[in-house]
Amino acid sequence: MATLPLHQIRADYDATTIVVYQAYSPAIADPAVRGQRFVPPFSLNRMTWIKPSFLWMMGRSNWARKPGQERILAVRITREGWETALSQAVLTGFTHGVHSDRAQWERELKTSAVRVQWDPERTLHGGTLDARSIQVGLSRHIIADYVEQWTTEIRDVTPTVHKMADLLKQGRKDRAAEHLPKERPYDLPAEIARRLYRVPAY
Incomplete structure (x- = not known):
């Protein structure tokens, strides 16, 4: 893997939307996928964290095997909303x-x-890199906008996650890698980037 910048957002995105990942129990994931919207017992009154790095989410959830994180959701949101949050x-x-x-x-924090x-970015085998992966916490003051x-879409990618984990256990790394989402650098307007990391002076 080529050396990655220390602070860089890498994501699966298109012209208008970006994919972020969350891990939940079936009690939250099932109705969210059915309704294509987060509904109770998902709470609008507590902070929720969204992450555009698939592999970071795999490390965090142990490939959807941690209690309460058995379902991995790929949540597609508008880029306008994403950048509104980061701003x-x-x-x-x-x-x-x-x-x-x-x-x-x-x-400002208060x-x-x-x-x-x-947080350190992850490799396919769960190792950590020097490069960082962004995690975004949405408080109760903005989470309703997210929901x-x-x-725009909520997909349950747990079957793919389990398939990849099984392939890795079999030593078939190349086959597992075929299922990785196509993440690429996501450029931010300079005024937003300056809020998130120290921007080098040129």
Whole structure:
């Protein structure tokens, strides 16, 4: 694998939408897939995290085998919604070059509707890379927009996840890799990027 930039969004997207992943229990996943919308017991009153990296989600859920994460959902949302969220995001940790000082960061974090953290990206075998993968937390102040306005499709990709995991166990890495989504760099407007990581000066 070529060396990846430290901070870069990589995703499966088209001209108007982007795919993010979430892992849930069947109690939440089943009605969401049937109705193509998140409904109770999904809660609008607690933060939910969305992730565009398929392999990061596989590492987090242990290929859909962790309790409460047995179903992997590929949620297609509008790029307008995605960038709206990121335009309001505050990093979960103070970062020189992004925040002018710690006090400013603390003030923004207390009132932010969206939080972002960067975690190590994963390989197909679950190893970690130096490159980071973005995780976006939507608070109760914005989650209704995610559910009611941004979401255009909810797919249950758990069968594919299990098939890939079985292939990996059999040592058939190349066959498993054939099922990976086509993720590629997602460029952000400069004013949004500056909220998420230290943008190099040229």
